[in-house]
Amino acid sequence: LSFFCAFLTFLFAFLLPLFFFHLPRTDVMMVTPWLAPIVWNGTFDIDILNAQFHKRDVHIGLTVFALKKYTVFLENFIETAEKYFMVGHKVHYYVFTDRPQDIPSLSLAEGRTLDVTEVTSYKRWQDVTMRRMQIISENCLQRFIFEVDYLVCADVDMIFSDHVGVEILSDVFAAIHPGFFQANRKKFTNERRPRSHGFIPKDEGDYYYTGCYFGGTVEEVYKVASFCHNALWHDESYLNRYFLYYKPTKVLSPEYVWNNYYGSSVYVPSKRFVHVEKDYVRIRSD
Ligand code: 2GW
Ligand code: MN
Missing domain, CATH: 4.10.910 (30s ribosomal protein s13; domain 2)
Incomplete structure (x- = not known):
């Protein structure tokens, strides 16, 4: 009853x-206590937003890294992005890989392009995941700034399964980790060693943001990525440290990075971008 x-x-x-x-x-x-919108289903009118962004002829870059065995995720990632990510807008996919020969050729809708850039891989996973930040920051200055207005940076082991549009765009945005949106900040898996550059005291931290999805204007992403690439160990800790002091101007609800590992939630009726289940040992072995 x-x-x-x-x-x-x-x-x-x-x-x-x-x-x-x-x-x-x-x-x-x-809305956050610093007055940044938190984007949830049913809180925005996409037609108004689309009209605004079309007027500005906005170009959006999506960076994704597929190194070693992770190239297997790329096809589904791009195919689902074609269906759900920024449909009707100018989209530039930037794929970074050490195996360019493994990248399938995919047909894209009009106004959308895909660039493959070869990068070297690393043995240690921390180097693989963190070098993304270095490559993003370098490319901000060399290319992105001339080619796109906004950047979205995402993990590759993901699929889009519902609308993701210009409602996410803002100067700098981060997404709430699906495992922590109802958690007390004491439970956040922040870096707790005071001597670390990623240190966040137990009584600080607004949300626990995921490392697999963030973005903003090229200028702002450059700042985030250059801060994080100095990390020694875990990129997500640095990202959280950065966003504690340089608050995001928009925060995405966990609809925008769901993981079925956490089950389902009444607060998240549409799961827009979802982690693919993977065999960790196999996919991460050399
Ligand atoms: C290799 C060994 C161990 C872990 C990752 C990798 C690896 C990562 C790889 O062999 N090839 C590769 O392209 N990657 C890229 O790094 C790929 O884009 C992948 O999506 C991303 C992050 O690795 P992933 O997806 O295995 O990590 P998750 O799903 O546990 O993600 C969280 O933790 C990461 C640890 O640094 C990051 O913070 C990530 O952003 C988080 O979502
Ligand atoms: Mn991932």
């Missing part, structure tokens, strides 16, 4: 107002 009552409350308090009266959501935080 209590379950049933909870369900009715949920229906009348949250879902029905949303559908029938277009009222703002009241079940989740929609």
Whole structure:
């Protein structure tokens, strides 16, 4: 019975107002304490946003790294991005790989291009994941700044499974890690050793942001990436440290980086960008 009552409350308090009266959501935080929007389903009108971004003829870059065995993820990543990512806008995929011969040729919609850049790989996984930051920051100055307005930087072991559009764009944005959006900050897996450059004290930290998805204007992404590439160990810790002091101007809800490992959540009805299940040992072995 209590379950049933909870369900009715949920229906009348949250879902029905949303559908029938277009009222703002009241079940989740929609704005951060520093007044950055938190992007949830049902909080934006995509037609208004699309019109605004089309007027500015915005070009969006999507950077993705597929090194060693991770090249297997690329086809699904791009194919689902064609269906759901920034549809109708100018999109420039930047693929970085050590195995250019393994990159399949994919047909893209009009206004969308894909560049493959060869990079060297590393033995240590921390070097593989963190060198992404170095490569992104170098390319900001050499290329991105001349070719795109915004950059979105993502893991490759992901698929798009629902709309991801210009509502995510802002000067600098980060996404809340799906495993921590209801967690107390004491539970965040931040770097706790004071001598580390990634150090965050137990009583600080706004959200726990994921390392697999962030972005913003080329200028802002350059700042994030150059801060993080000095990391010794874990890129995600540095990203969280950076965003503690240089707050994101938009925060994406976990709809934008879901992981089915965390099950399903009533707060996340649309899972827009989802981690693919992988055999960790096999995919990460040389
Ligand atoms: C190799 C050995 C161990 C771990 C990763 C890799 C590896 C990563 C690789 O052989 N080839 C490769 O292209 N990558 C790239 O790094 C690829 O783009 C991948 O999506 C990304 C992050 O690695 P991944 O997806 O295995 O890490 P997750 O899913 O556990 O992601 C979180 O933790 C990472 C650790 O640094 C990052 O912070 C990542 O951004 C997080 O989402
Ligand atoms: Mn990943």
